[in-house]
Amino acid sequence: MDLIRHLRYFAVVAEELHFGNAAARLGMAQPPLSQRIKRLEDELGVRLFDRSSRQVRLTEPGRLLLAEARDLVARADRIRELMARAASDGVAGLRIGVPPDLGGPVIAALLAALREADPPLRAALTEMSTADQVRALIEGSLDGGVIRHPAGATGLAYGPVLVQHPGVLLPAGDPLAAFSSVHLADLATRPLVLFPRESEPGLHEETLSECRRHGYVPGEVHPGLHPQFTLGLVMSGTAVAFGPRVEQPGVVWRPLLGDPLAWRVSATWRRDDAGEAVEAFGSLAVRVLRENAGLADEGAARARTIRHRPSSGLLA
Amino acid sequence: MRQPDLAGVFRAAAVTGTVHAVDLDTGAEVGVGPDEPVVLASVFKLPLLVEFHRQAEAGLLDPAEPCRIGPEGRTAGGTGLAAMLDAATLSLRDLAYLMIAVSDNAAADVVAARVGLKAVNAMLTAFGLTNTWIEHDCRGLLAALDADRGASPEPLDPRALAHLRVLDPANTNRSTPREMTRLLGMVWRDEAAGPPACAAIRRLLGLQVWPHRLASGFPYDDVVVSGKTGSLPTIRNEVGVVEYPDGGRYAVAVFTRSLGTAQNQPRADAAIGTVARAAVDHLRSL
Numbered sequence: 322m323d324l325i326r327h328l329r330y331f332a333v334v335a336e337e338l339h340f341g342n343a344a345a346r347l348g349m350a351q352p353p354l355s356q357r358i359k360r361l362e363d364e365l366g367v368r369l370f371d372r373s374s375r376q377v378r379l380t381e382p383g384r385l386l387l388a389e390a391r392d393l394v395a396r397a398d399r400i401r402e403l404m405a406r407a408a409s410d411g412v413a414g415l416r417i418g419v420p421p422d423l424g425g426p427v428i429a430a431l432l433a434a435l436r437e438a439d440p441p442l443r444a445a446l447t448e449m450s451t452a453d454q455v456r457a458l459i460e461g462s463l464d465g466g467v468i469r470h471p472a473g474a475t476g477l478a479y480g481p482v483l484v485q486h487p488g489v490l491l492p493a494g495d496p497l498a499a500f501s502s503v504h505l506a507d508l509a510t511r512p513l514v515l516f517p518r519e520s521e522p523g524l525h526e527e528t529l530s531e532c533r534r535h536g537y538v539p540g541e542v543h544p545g546l547h548p549q550f551t552l553g554l555v556m557s558g559t560a561v562a563f564g565p566r567v568e569q570p571g572v573v574w575r576p577l578l579g580d581p582l583a584w585r586v587s588a589t590w591r592r593d594d595a596g597e598a599v600e601a602f603g604s605l606a607v608r609v610l611r612e613n614a615g616l617a618d619e620g621a622a623r624a625r626t627i628r629h630r631p632s633s634g635l636l637a
Numbered sequence: 638m639r640q641p642d643l644a645g646v647f648r649a650a651a652v653t654g655t656v657h658a659v660d661l662d663t664g665a666e667v668g669v670g671p672d673e674p675v676v677l678a679s680v681f682k683l684p685l686l687v688e689f690h691r692q693a694e695a696g697l698l699d700p701a702e703p704c705r706i707g708p709e710g711r712t713a714g715g716t717g718l719a720a721m722l723d724a725a726t727l728s729l730r731d732l733a734y735l736m737i738a739v740s741d742n743a744a745a746d747v748v749a750a751r752v753g754l755k756a757v758n759a760m761l762t763a764f765g766l767t768n769t770w771i772e773h774d775c776r777g778l779l780a781a782l783d784a785d786r787g788a789s790p791e792p793l794d795p796r797a798l799a800h801l802r803v804l805d806p807a808n809t810n811r812s813t814p815r816e817m818t819r820l821l822g823m824v825w826r827d828e829a830a831g832p833p834a835c836a837a838i839r840r841l842l843g844l845q846v847w848p849h850r851l852a853s854g855f856p857y858d859d860v861v862v863s864g865k866t867g868s869l870p871t872i873r874n875e876v877g878v879v880e881y882p883d884g885g886r887y888a889v890a891v892f893t894r895s896l897g898t899a900q901n902q903p904r905a906d907a908a909i910g911t912v913a914r915a916a917v918d919h920l921r922s923l
Contacts, residue, residue, distance in 0.1 A: 501922030504857050579859055579882030628861045632848035
């Protein structure tokens with residue numbers, strides 16, 4: 322039997338609780354509708370309606386089935402609609418890479434923006450590090466991505482570069498948690514958990530060299546790609562980490578004094594076959610990152626000035 | 638926002654102290670005993686420096702005028718001309734530099750003689766800093782100390798301290814933490830004199846060499862600490878301005894008295910930096 326179709330009939334009867342009205346709504350005669358409901362009851366081995374009184378009532382199994390039936394019918398409709406659209410466009414969706422630590426709300430905002438775009442963009446998102454995205458873009462197994470700079474790849478085009486100034490994540494018991502902001506030099510030799518060199522080679526190098534310039538030389542650098550792993554290392558007091566503000570018991574987030582670290586992000590795609598769709602994705606991704614991930618335009622990055630003190634000057 | 642435990646910092650370093658810190662742009666403030674009268678010690682060289690630049694600006698003195706400092710009759714001290722042996726000729730403004738950079742007593746008294754303490758006090762009154770008073774120059778201060786100390790050996794017996802007029806705000810150069818941050822605020826906002834004169838004052842305060850007090854609380858290459866220290870038996874002070882890389886600027890005045898009379902108390906010196914950092918951090922978190 323065609324279960325979906327029978328469930329559709331059942332749902333209408335359950336809503337109307339009147340075979341005549343339900344048949345009218347379905348544009349069919351009452352006897353075949355009654356027959357089909359009977360067949361569904363036989364198939365499932367339960368009575369769905371109580372027809373003993375003058376009024377039709379849902380039985381307990383019928384009531385249980387209604388919610389499931391509505392869900393199945395709606396999903397069947399969605400499959401048809403989706404396939405119809407795919408058939409009419411004649412193209413597959415964009416394959417887009419995003420960093421694993423972009424965060425749930427940002428991913429959701431990105432997907433919503435793709436859906437609401439005019440015309441809607443169909444895209445499949447995959448979590449991928451910058452290095453993997455660059456490789457996949459060049460191979461052609463990815464159409465667009467959101468990467469961290471410096472990416473050091475040729476043949477790619479970039480959307481506007483956005484900047485994020487990460488703060489520091491400290492274990493709740495760290496003495497530095499008592500301060501409202503932390504200077505990089507305050508971190509002294511604390512171990513650091515940072516994206517692995519293999520996945521974010523440019524940013525890994527740039528972040529560590531900026532730390533050294535400001536007087537922070539981590540005693541050890543643990544690779545950590547996923548935010549939950551990083552949080553675990555921080556919570557346990559194993560290491561400190563850099564990143565956007567988080568609210569998490571056991572972890573304290575503090576801004577870094579003077580915003581010494583600038584993490585730059587942009588949308589990217591192959592320069593030689595930039596289509597309309599991928600460029601539309603690029604401008605939409607920038608908007609989402611700006612509005613939902615707290616990223617700012619690149620001009621906001623501040624140049625660092627070193628202020629000399631007589632007691633620490635040359636030959637002092 | 639919870640008030641930081643500033644008094645606890647003093648306690649931990651075995652000193653008593655007062656402090657006032659103010660955000661120069663928002664006026665937000667925090668302190669412990671900010672209106673208590675305090676002994677300035679060499680911090681008095683700050684108002685002297687301000688009046689020096691006001692007189693130079695008004696044409697009352699030529700800052701480039703050469704002054705000969707002979708080998709005899711210099712005010713005593715451990716730094717600069719006070720410690721040197723031979724005659725030297727320096728301009729008034731370079732003497733002012735030595736007076737601030739290394740707290741040179743001999744240089745300060747040459748500047749003080751030229752500017753006049755009466756004029757410094759008149760300026761303070763005109764600024765409304767009515768609890769600030771310059772009683773004597775370095776020579777006068779050291780004379781009062783010697784007279785009261787008599788034959789007491791160094792380090793001073795704690796009982797001898799009670800007789801020292803230079804440790805009593807009523808009898809020596811005095812102010813309050815709040816009035817010192819107000820004076821610094823006027824210098825940083827170009828209100829104490831014209832902008833070029835205020836810039837010259839700020840430059841000299843930034844050239845002070847001591848790293849152990851206010852500056853010790855801000856060990857960062859991108860933070861500017863400008864200030865003037867003051868020291869006497871049991872007294873360790875510093876007033877100054879801390880400027881952060883994000884543009885935040887804070888005037889801080891810290892005045893401490895140690896319980897012990899030992900001259901070398903690095904913990905007491907560092908407490909000035911620690912308390913200033915805690916106060917500034919509080920202002921930044923408001």
